[in-house]
């Protein structure tokens with residue numbers, strides 16, 4: 356928390372970016388005098404953390420109730436692919452988002468039954484207020500030793516847990532999504548962040564939605580306002596800011612402008628995650644811009660599932676399959692098995708009767724079919 360204590364005075368210190376990805380390395384050689392506060396070694400700079408949001412953001416907008424067993428199976432299948440961080444549910448009002456009503460059961464199950472996975476896991480759950488956090492705590496109280504507290508590495512037996520709050524970059528979206536203005540939401544998040552840390556030592560992620568375009572106020576979302584909100588959340592103790600292009604209206608120049616503005620406001624790249632939706636097909640271009648800026652955490656949703664109930668017309672999150680393929684072709688290391696996530700994307704879209712929105716997923720499945728027809732090996 357102290358790390359960001361000075362930011363309220365709007366320090367405009369520019370921090371050096373992390374070294375560019377291999378694919379961008381030809382533009383400028385690595386700087387041996389690099390003084391970034393990041394602890395990244397050259398090899399860790401090629402590592403990208405993917406946050407799988409399919410079980411929450413991907414499913415929350417589905418009208419038909421999805422059985423608990425399907426949600427649990429989705430999380431279990433995703434965990435097997437090498438993904439390490441999975442957003443598994445949301446402690447919001449069931450009157451507002453009925454699909455997330457069984458998040459307590461999901462959390463309970465994950466704590467009682469460690470999932471078979473190649474790596475230790477972190478599960479994230481949204482909580483917009485103390486009521487939601489209290490509901491999460493009532494599950495944790497039954498299993499106080501079944502998860503790894505913050506600053507203790509998770510193990511295969513004890514996953515880590517994370518709470519996510521979600522602010523908005525515009526007043527209109529804040530009212531639609533949270534039924535309150537931005538200042539009121541931030542005051543609530545302060546309580547949630549402090550309680551999550553003080554009571555159960557939980558890591559906290561803080562989203563800021565509509566950072567690159569608002570369904571009600573349009574394209575001109577002020578990047579300085581986003582930086583201000585990010586700074587406020589970091590000062591409250593949030594561990595990570597997830598910048599949500601909820602509407603998919605973001606473009607490459609505006610993504611660059613936003614990230615530059617945040618860097619100038621003193622927000623470190625390692626504290627930022629990008630959460631792109633692909634409504635206008637710009638998600639991977641914007642991902643490249645963010646990668647070049649030095650961001651190494653990206654949200655994605657298997658099969659391109661998703662959409663926000665309060666963002667009319669917004670389609671799914673960028674597909675996990677597409678991000679894995681894109682990153683790996685750039686020489687970045689996601690740790691995720693592409694074939695595995697393609698299988699999960701095909702399975703879940705079939706289960707819930709949605710079109711598979713992953714371009715890469717469809718290409719790999721098509722290539723497999725052709726190879727099978729030719730009697731060859733799968734692609």
Ligand SMILES: CC(C)(COP(=O)([O-])OP(=O)([O-])OC[C@H]1O[C@@H](n2cnc3c(N)ncnc32)[C@H](O)[C@@H]1OP(=O)([O-])[O-])[C@@H](O)C(=O)NCCC(=O)NCCSC(=O)C[C@@](C)(O)CC(=O)[O-]
Pocket residue numbers: 412415445446447448449450451452483484486487488490521532533534562563564565598599600601630662663664665
């Ligand atoms: C924030 C509230 C709760 C305020 O909702 P409100 O109606 O203003 O709250 P309230 O305090 O007046 O309470 C009204 C009723 O809701 C109950 N209640 C109140 N809070 C909770 C809770 N946490 N869990 C369960 N119940 C709750 C409360 O107990 C009460 O019940 P009643 O007395 O009428 O029976 C409401 O607006 C809400 O739940 N909104 C959900 C919005 C949401 O989930 N949006 C989607 C997630 S954000 C997103 O998708 C974007 C993101 C993160 O992916 C990033 C991006 O793409 O940008």
